[in-house]
Amino acid sequence: MPFFLTAAPTTGIVHSVGQVFQPIFHGFGWLLAFFYGLIPNYAVAIALLTLVIMGALTPLTVKSTKSMMAMQRLQPEMKKLQQMYKGAENRQTLNEEMMKLYKEEGANPLGGCLPVVAQAPFLFILYSVIKGLSNTVPGQVTLATPHPLPVSLPRYIPTTSHMYENLRSAHGAIKAFGMDLSLKPFSAHATTLAAIPFFIFVAVAVGLQYFQMSQMNSRNKKAGQVVPKQQETMQKIMPILFAYFYFVIPAAVVLYMVVSTAVRIATQDVLFRTGVSNPESAKSGAKAGAAPKKVDQNPQPSSLNKKEHPRSKTKRQRKDR
Numbered sequence: 001m002p003f004f005l006t007a008a009p010t011t012g013i014v015h016s017v018g019q020v021f022q023p024i025f026h027g028f029g030w031l032l033a034f035f036y037g038l039i040p041n042y043a044v045a046i047a048l049l050t051l052v053i054m055g056a057l058t059p060l061t062v063k064s065t066k067s068m069m070a071m072q073r074l075q076p077e078m079k080k081l082q083q084m085y086k087g088a089e090n091r092q093t094l095n096e097e098m099m100k101l102y103k104e105e106g107a108n109p110l111g112g113c114l115p116v117v118a119q120a121p122f123l124f125i126l127y128s129v130i131k132g133l134s135n136t137v138p139g140q141v142t143l144a145t146p147h148p149l150p151v152s153l154p155r156y157i158p159t160t161s162h163m164y165e166n167l168r169s170a171h172g173a174i175k176a177f178g179m180d181l182s183l184k185p186f187s188a189h190a191t192t193l194a195a196i197p198f199f200i201f202v203a204v205a206v207g208l209q210y211f212q213m214s215q216m217n218s219r220n221k222k223a224g225q226v227v228p229k230q231q232e233t234m235q236k237i238m239p240i241l242f243a244y245f246y247f248v249i250p251a252a253v254v255l256y257m258v259v260s261t262a263v264r265i266a267t268q269d270v271l272f273r274t275g276v277s278n279p280e281s282a283k284s285g286a287k288a289g290a291a292p293k294k295v296d297q298n299p300q301p302s303s304l305n306k307k308e309h310p311r312s313k314t315k316r317q318r319k320d321r
Contacts, residue, residue, distance in 0.1 A: 029132065
């Protein structure tokens with residue numbers, strides 16, 4: 001089959017998807033340029049944009065944390081059900097009982113994946129916007145400039161913004177704190193020392209993810225709750241998988257992940273301290289707040305007390321005789 005017959009549909013699909021996201025790219029670019037206008041620092045502007053995104057995702061973070069805590073609290077009950085309904089013939093009954101238990105306790109087995117799934121579109125959007133900001137075209141070769149510098153043509157931000165002017169003058173470099181945030185750890189850096197901060201950036205991002213997971217596990221262990229081995233294994237593997245991802249994306253997107261993980265750590269700490277993540281504390285609080293029942297000072301004897309024992313009745317009959 002000719003190449004153009006297979007390549008054309010794929011190119012058309014990619015182009016269509018890109019056209020759908022164009023307004024979103026421009027919206028995020030405008031917001032990024034707005035923050036840069038307030039504080040002319042690319043890293044600060046990205047951090048402020050991240051705070052806005054995480055503010056929108058906070059309800060999902062709260063729901064996910066509650067769900068994970070509920071799932072870990074239900075581990076003993078789940079093991080009892082698994083022991084009770086062993087065998088392939090009881091699998092359907094086991095699943096029904098499990099779903100009933102999840103519904104009663106407000107748990108969701110997939111609840112812990114909500115923040116990761118919800119962040120995926122934002123990662124794609126931010127990655128595309130950062131690529132647009134550092135967009136360059138080759139400079140025109142002349143006798144005076146046989147090796148011209150690339151010409152910066154930033155995309156997705158207003159051409160009248162302060163960010164646009166600075167990117168044009170910097171030839172597309174997104175420099176903040178001595179780092180070009182458009183580069184990756186294995187990009188062509190000026191020197192070996194210039195690449196070290198990028199690797200430190202990746203290490204910080206992975207370390208924060210491990211800290212976030214250990215934060216929840218340590219709290220569960222203090223509460224006497226058992227952490228499933230499968231969950232512990234996934235928590236050890238996921239940051240390693242993300243480490244590879246961090247090596248192939250610009251440092252600006254890694255900065256987004258660092259700030260977003262720090263926000264989730266702070267959010268979880270607030271949830272743990274206030275007891276919002278523990279449904280049991282809410283239930284106990286509701287019970288404690290309920291009005292106590294009045295105790296009858298002159299309780300009436302129950303019907304069981306009124307009923308005379310057969311042996312006592314027989315003894316009285318003998319006395320009467």
